Amino acid sequence: MSLLALEGVTKRFGGVVALDGLSLEIGAGEFFALLGGSGSGKSTLLRIIAGFEAPESGRVVLQGSDITRLPPPARAVAMMFQSYALFPHLSVADNIAYGLRRAGTAKDAIASRVAELVALLGLAGLEARRPHQLSGGQQQRVALARALARRPPLLLLDEPLAALDSGLREHTGLELRALQRRLGASFVMVTHDQSEALALADRVAVLEQGRIAQVASPRELYDKPATRSVARFLGAANILEAGGLPLRAEVEAPAYALRPERIRLADVLPAVNGAAAIVLEVAFRGGDALVLAQASGQVLRVVLPAGATLPEPGAAIILAWEPSALAPLLA
Amino acid sequence: MKRAFLALGLGFLWAPVLLMAAYAFSESRVPFQWGGFSTRWFTALAANERLLEAAWLSLRIAAASASLALLLGLALGWVLARHGHFAGRPIFGALAGAPLVLPEVVTGLALLLLFVGLQALTGWPAQRGAMTVWLAHSALGMAYVAVLVQARLASLDPALEEVAADLGASPLAVFGTVTLPLIVPSLAAGWLLAFTLSLDDVVLASFVSGPGATTLPVYLFSQLRLGMTPEANALAVVMLGGAAVLGGIAWVIRRPG
Amino acid sequence: MIRAATWAALVLLVAAPLVIVFGMGFGTPIAGVPPVIPPFGAAGWQGSFEAWSLLLADNFYLDTLLRSLRLATVTAALCLALGFGMALGIASAAPRRQALLLALVLLPFWTGSVLRMAAWVGLLRDGGWINAVLMQAGLITEPLPLLYSEGAMLVGMVHGYLPFAVLPLTAALTKRDLRLEEAAADLGAGRATVFLTVTLPLAAPAAAAAFLLVFIPAAGEVVIPEVLGAPDSMLIGRAIWGEFFQTRDWPQAAALSTALLALLLIPMALYQRLSVVR
Numbered sequence: 001m002s003l004l005a006l007e008g009v010t011k012r013f014g015g016v017v018a019l020d021g022l023s024l025e026i027g028a029g030e031f032f033a034l035l036g037g038s039g040s041g042k043s044t045l046l047r048i049i050a051g052f053e054a055p056e057s058g059r060v061v062l063q064g065s066d067i068t069r070l071p072p073p074a075r076a077v078a079m080m081f082q083s084y085a086l087f088p089h090l091s092v093a094d095n096i097a098y099g100l101r102r103a104g105t106a107k108d109a110i111a112s113r114v115a116e117l118v119a120l121l122g123l124a125g126l127e128a129r130r131p132h133q134l135s136g137g138q139q140q141r142v143a144l145a146r147a148l149a150r151r152p153p154l155l156l157l158d159e160p161l162a163a164l165d166s167g168l169r170e171h172t173g174l175e176l177r178a179l180q181r182r183l184g185a186s187f188v189m190v191t192h193d194q195s196e197a198l199a200l201a202d203r204v205a206v207l208e209q210g211r212i213a214q215v216a217s218p219r220e221l222y223d224k225p226a227t228r229s230v231a232r233f234l235g236a237a238n239i240l241e242a243g244g245l246p247l248r249a250e251v252e253a254p255a256y257a258l259r260p261e262r263i264r265l266a267d268v269l270p271a272v273n274g275a276a277a278i279v280l281e282v283a284f285r286g287g288d289a290l291v292l293a294q295a296s297g298q299v300l301r302v303v304l305p306a307g308a309t310l311p312e313p314g315a316a317i318i319l320a321w322e323p324s325a326l327a328p329l330l331a
Numbered sequence: 332m333k334r335a336f337l338a339l340g341l342g343f344l345w346a347p348v349l350l351m352a353a354y355a356f357s358e359s360r361v362p363f364q365w366g367g368f369s370t371r372w373f374t375a376l377a378a379n380e381r382l383l384e385a386a387w388l389s390l391r392i393a394a395a396s397a398s399l400a401l402l403l404g405l406a407l408g409w410v411l412a413r414h415g416h417f418a419g420r421p422i423f424g425a426l427a428g429a430p431l432v433l434p435e436v437v438t439g440l441a442l443l444l445l446f447v448g449l450q451a452l453t454g455w456p457a458q459r460g461a462m463t464v465w466l467a468h469s470a471l472g473m474a475y476v477a478v479l480v481q482a483r484l485a486s487l488d489p490a491l492e493e494v495a496a497d498l499g500a501s502p503l504a505v506f507g508t509v510t511l512p513l514i515v516p517s518l519a520a521g522w523l524l525a526f527t528l529s530l531d532d533v534v535l536a537s538f539v540s541g542p543g544a545t546t547l548p549v550y551l552f553s554q555l556r557l558g559m560t561p562e563a564n565a566l567a568v569v570m571l572g573g574a575a576v577l578g579g580i581a582w583v584i585r586r587p588g
Numbered sequence: 589m590i591r592a593a594t595w596a597a598l599v600l601l602v603a604a605p606l607v608i609v610f611g612m613g614f615g616t617p618i619a620g621v622p623p624v625i626p627p628f629g630a631a632g633w634q635g636s637f638e639a640w641s642l643l644l645a646d647n648f649y650l651d652t653l654l655r656s657l658r659l660a661t662v663t664a665a666l667c668l669a670l671g672f673g674m675a676l677g678i679a680s681a682a683p684r685r686q687a688l689l690l691a692l693v694l695l696p697f698w699t700g701s702v703l704r705m706a707a708w709v710g711l712l713r714d715g716g717w718i719n720a721v722l723m724q725a726g727l728i729t730e731p732l733p734l735l736y737s738e739g740a741m742l743v744g745m746v747h748g749y750l751p752f753a754v755l756p757l758t759a760a761l762t763k764r765d766l767r768l769e770e771a772a773a774d775l776g777a778g779r780a781t782v783f784l785t786v787t788l789p790l791a792a793p794a795a796a797a798a799f800l801l802v803f804i805p806a807a808g809e810v811v812i813p814e815v816l817g818a819p820d821s822m823l824i825g826r827a828i829w830g831e832f833f834q835t836r837d838w839p840q841a842a843a844l845s846t847a848l849l850a851l852l853l854i855p856m857a858l859y860q861r862l863s864v865v866r
Contacts, residue, residue: 050493050497051496051497052493052496052497071496072493072496072497073496073497073498073499073500073501075497077497078497078498079493079494079497081490081493081494082490083488083490085488085490085491085493085494087491087495087509088513089512089513098495098498098500098508099498099499102495102498102499102500102501102504103499146494146498147498149498150498150499332673333673333676333677333680334677335673336670336672336673336674336676336677337673337674337677337678337689339670339673340670340671340673340674340693340750340754341674341689341692341693343670343746343747343750344692344693344696344747344750344751345692345696347696347704347707347708347711347747348696348699348704348707350707350710350711350717351699351703351707351710354710361715362706362710363710363711363716363717363720364717364720403594403597406590406593406594406597407594407597407598409590410590410591410594414591417591419595423594423595423598424860425860426598426599426602426603427594427598427602428860428863429602429606429856430602431863432800432804432805432852432856432859432860433849433856434804434805434807434808434809434825434848434852435805435808435810436808436810436825436828436829436845437609437808437828437845437848437849438605440609440828440832440841440842440845441605441606441608441609441845442601442605444605444608444609444612444838444842445600445601445604445605445608447622448608451622466601469601470601470602473597473601478863527697527698530700531697531700531701533701533702533810533811534810534811534829537833538832547700548700548701548702551700551702551703551706552702552811555702555705555706555709555815559706559709559710563703563706563707564707566703567699567700567703567704567707570698570699570700570703571695571696571698571699573698574695574698575695578691578695582687
């Protein structure tokens with residue numbers, strides 16, 4: 001049985017449809033990512049699950065019971081805000097204890113739970129500090145500890161890494177996933193960063209204009225994007241329209257996604273699945289190199305391994321790929 | 332250039348005040364004439380019962396009206412910041428801000444006519460005095476508190492209140508444990524501002540007060556027309572000292588850490 | 589619930605008094621307590637247009653209104669000019685010193701407005717401090733008639749209203765983005781050009797607010813002209829005060845108040861637009 005089910009959730013702001021009859025199921029112990037650009041409805045969806053917005057129609061079901069009309073305090077859901085929203089007038093310990101106090105937990109039980117969370121998140125020694133005396137990473141961990149204090153079965157994370165320095169992001173993301181595995185709770189994360197979603201989540205839902213374009217594991221999403229827009233959003237893939245370059249794929253489709261690392265340099269132009277091109281730009285990226293090449297009517301992105309001999313800009317090259325590299329796009 | 336302006340402005344603001352402070356210790360009967368060092372005017376001040384009575388009344392009215400202004404202004408600021416658009420909202424906003432911009436002579440006359448009209452209709456207030464001055468000063472002070480509270484509420488991260496609700500706090504608990512502690516500095520500033528306005532007001536009090544309820548500024552204003560003694564200088568020193576002490580306390584409290 | 593209660597407070601304490609002032613302009617003065625017959629009674633309309641016809645027919649009142657607006661304009665302009673320079677000075681000081689400088693601007697106010705005016709009387713009168721100093725220095729032989737003049741009044745007004753200009757200007761100038769001025773200097777603008785093309789235009793809303801914050805109350809000021817001004821130079825605040833306290837002609841005071849409000853309506857609306865309350 002799923003932990004959380006959304007059934008036909010629709011939300012409008014004025015005349016604008018933010019969510020359009022959206023349905024989704026999230027399992028217990030799952031790390032789930034809602035991926036989308038601005039205006040895709042991903043944050044609205046999170047706020048509906050938390051109870052800050054009410055949907056016009058549809059249901060939100062948590063652990064089998066309908067919570068659509070319950071106010072936020074009555075939901076067994078905790079949310080971590082993008083800004084962290086730490087209470088500036090309370091110490092770290094009091095921030096973490098806030099939800100326990102509201103629940104009327106006994107004093108010594110609060111103290112031991114706070115101590116547990118402080119240890120779990122590596123905040124020892126910072127208990128008496130105020131939020132403005134903490135670094136960004138420490139603030140993020142306090143927000144996490146505060147949200148986890150009442151052991152919610154479902155934790156919502158709104159862009160949990162966006163406020164961190166880029167150097168800290170990868171490490172913190174991995175810590176987040178390790179924590180989720182350890183606690184066994186479900187995490188639902190909203191993000192606009194596809195690499196973050198692919199790296200951390202068990203499953204990813206790509207949202208577009210209030211609808212789900214695709215739900216899949218990161219691997220599947222990356223290899224087999226369902227539509228042109230998903231492929232475009234995941235980035236870096238070349239989109240080849242049927243009827244352009246001579247193509248032969250395993251499945252017939254109106255268009256195909258072709259990952260840049262599946263393209264190789266060839267000596268002879270093949271009859272199908274190949275193109276003659278002129279090199280526009282070459283960018284060495286350390287682990288590999290990105291080549292932009294002008295084929296007939298289309299610029300192709302090609303990623304070459306670091307060891308390969310790199311062509312010069314202006315050079316004529318021949319590109320080729322396997323039929324299995326063409327992922328069919330349905331729309 | 333900027334520094335010259337600043338020095339000029341501060342010099343202009345402080346010149347009469349510093350001269351008052353200096354000549355408060357002059358023996359001479361004529362204000363601003365040096366007659367040797369003396370503290371006689373402080374002694375005279377301490378013995379001036381009418382002045383002390385007026386000062387005590389003023390302090391009580393100022394504290395009471397600042398407190399009522401705090402409550403009303405908090406409610407007004409809350410509605411302005413949190414109730415979004417409702418029917419009559421532009422009028423509501425204009426009325427809430429009106430006491431800030433109305434000339435005091437108009438406010439004074441208007442409130443007096445209100446009290447006279449109320450008395451004719453309902454019999455209350457039976458006479459004008461400390462009570463009517465209290466209400467008038469509260470009406471003035473609430474607008475100042477409202478502006479400060481509204482600005483503070485508008486600048487708060489809405490996620491703070493949402494996260495409190497998310498963590499299980501009822502609306503009342505959200506207000507008590509998050510919103511209120513965060514707007515306390517604005518409330519303190521508003522209270523102090525309303526207190527100061529009340530303590531310094533001549534015009535409203537002149538209009539709406541009655542016999543037997545003379546506030547300090549009204550008393551001083553009547554004395555000024557008769558001709559001031561150096562007692563006024565001594566009083567200025569006392570007020571400045573009080574303000575400096577209050578300001579010092581506020582500074583210590585507000586220091587972060 | 590809260591909204592209903594605040595509406596009630598605003599209607600009772602703000603709207604109703606203003607409506608009553610407007611209505612009282614059509615009352616009839618009598619000898620009694622209160623010294624007026626309201627424009628509406630048991631028999632219906634019983635008002636009079638005497639106060640308004642006198643106001644509009646007699647040049648005395650119109651001159652008084654105009655003189656008040658002129659004084660308010662000059663006061664506000666002087667406060668703005670001096671206040672802008674001061675605010676720039678405060679804003680460019682180190683953050684720790686800014687609070688101290690602001691305190692120095694505000695602290696003189698705690699002596700109270702009446703005592704500060706008393707000080708100016710003591711300084712400016714014929715036997716006062718300034719004349720005594722000048723005579724002792726041998727610069728003059730007769731005391732200068734400083735007190736009870738336009739100049740004395742203006743000094744008092746600027747002294748009284750200067751902080752009203754300094755505070756909003758300081759707030760705006762402290763928050764300004766200094767990089768814009770650096771960018772302008774980097775693009776070759778001299779210091780005066782930077783000030784005129786970047787600093788001043790960006791501070792224009794705050795400057796307008798500061799001007800109005802002085803202009804509006806100054807137009808109705810009573811105490812300062814009463815204490816420092818020439819007895820014959822009538823201003824609207826003193827006129828309303830006089831009609832009320834000396835002549836006991838409430839309808840005339842109310843009509844004058846209404847006329848003053850009508851003249852200030854546009855500045856007041858402008859100020860509300862520029863400030864937080866909306």
